[in-house]
Amino acid sequence: MAAGMRQGGEEARLLVRPEAPGVELLRASFRTQRFDRHFHEEYALGVVERGALRFRYLGRTMTAAAGQVNLVVPGEPHDGHAALPEGWTYRMFYLAPQVVDAACAELAPRRAAPHFAAGVLDDPTLAARVRQAHLLWELPGASSLARQTALLGAVTWWIARHAERPAVLPRLGNERGAAARTRALLQERYAEDLSLDVLAGHAGLSPYHLVRVFKACYGLAPHAYLVQVRLARARTLLTGPDRLADIAAAVGFADQSHFTRLFKRRHGLTPGACRNFLQNRETGKG
Template sequence: MARSPSKETAYVSTLPFWGGVELLRARFVTQRFSRHFHEGFAVGCIEDGAMRFSYRGESVVAARGQVNLVVPGEPHDGHGAEESGWAYRMFYLAPEALMTAARELMPRPNLPHFHAGVLDDPALAAMIDRTHRRLERPETSLMEKETRLLRLLEAWIRRHADEPGSEPRTGSEHRAVHRAREIIEDRFAEDLPLSELAREAGLSPFHLVRVFESRLGITPHAYQTQTRIARARHKLAGDGRVADIAMDCGFADQAHLTRLFKRQIGVTPAKYRKMLQNS
């Protein structure tokens, strides 16, 4: 008896920066996409099965562990390459998202172009998967989401663009880093976008992440988490509820605080409070 196909599912979420970033996670079995094109870029990784699509006059197959992509204005279709269909995670990006990274990498900041529709690059596929999963989580801060997506775009452009560009130079930019630290410390409880932080510091988001990490050894979003935990430690000396402390310090909920607090301090907030009381 033949095994029945898996149920088809699709989940979409959006991020409010760079002209809008759309995340799709889906499993398709009988789906056949009609020929169409996108106004922006699409890039993703195949999690299971394989997808066949017509692209640039060829019929190509993206299989598990590979990257599939299309560039703006390039017509394509899509359907399962085998009976069981395929599952994938996709990013849909406005052109300005690619330009954000291209301005830092290319001597002439033109919109990047990619010729191939399928990339056999396991490392990039794994990075797409990790980034997509992280960005799906509601507790992930906007600053972390932008940072992770920027690094994904940098890797994609440098490894596969027709004109990949080069590693940008990193200066000290002490004032910009100092200003960024001040803003994070003053507004630690806000879900502060990286783009706003960079604008206030006087650098591009891409450049700020690089010089901040070069100088301090951690990214702006890691510094934001560190600052929030420091504030939570101070509040745990009082008698406020841990759930309230979590919300006051910018965490999504008590579980979010507990997970990150233990990762950095080594004990849970409740255990830390008991240690303070016992001392």
């Protein structure tokens, strides 16, 4: 579900996904917008893409420039306006406290809700993680697994490195059996939109720990592994007569354009070009 506005050279788009309660997204470009002093009931976490945002927060005036992360915690009043004549463009997540608490529990099960003393963070890795997660949540064809994994990775990085009481990631143990069960499930049910919670329940691990264990064992996060399985199955189907749109749906991609984009990134050819190659090879015409 999305809502947007465009007026006087400014634009904003708000997005929520019914299957992910507690997560809202905002992508906006502002020049003259001035936010009155207000507070959120959620955590706000975002990245400035262009220009700069200035706001009064925690008794100080702060400026978030392009490439920096800006944030506020629930209940803390703040305002906001452009710090440069060209305004600012940013991507924001608004995360219900239970979403952040769940990520915090991955790091320390009995830890109190995290608090952050800074409103601006100069952390290129976190900025890149937040931006990538936001792009995935916007992308219509992205899987639930990819979205959840990216957001959880960004939030746990944020907590572990910037909360007032930094947390230590739990050590990886010998959980190869859990990783193997997850891989088998991905290979068996690759056409489904499996969530990270489903995989974690099957593996008997917490979501974030499963991602770390799986990547340590197989070199890819579960969502990236799932994409490779789908592409491999699709390549096999390209030798047959099915339409490309039907192949995309059969292996679990949301639409043909998403399938085509990922296939080309993996193979360097579009599915149509690969089909011609494979079928010509079988008939001896290549």
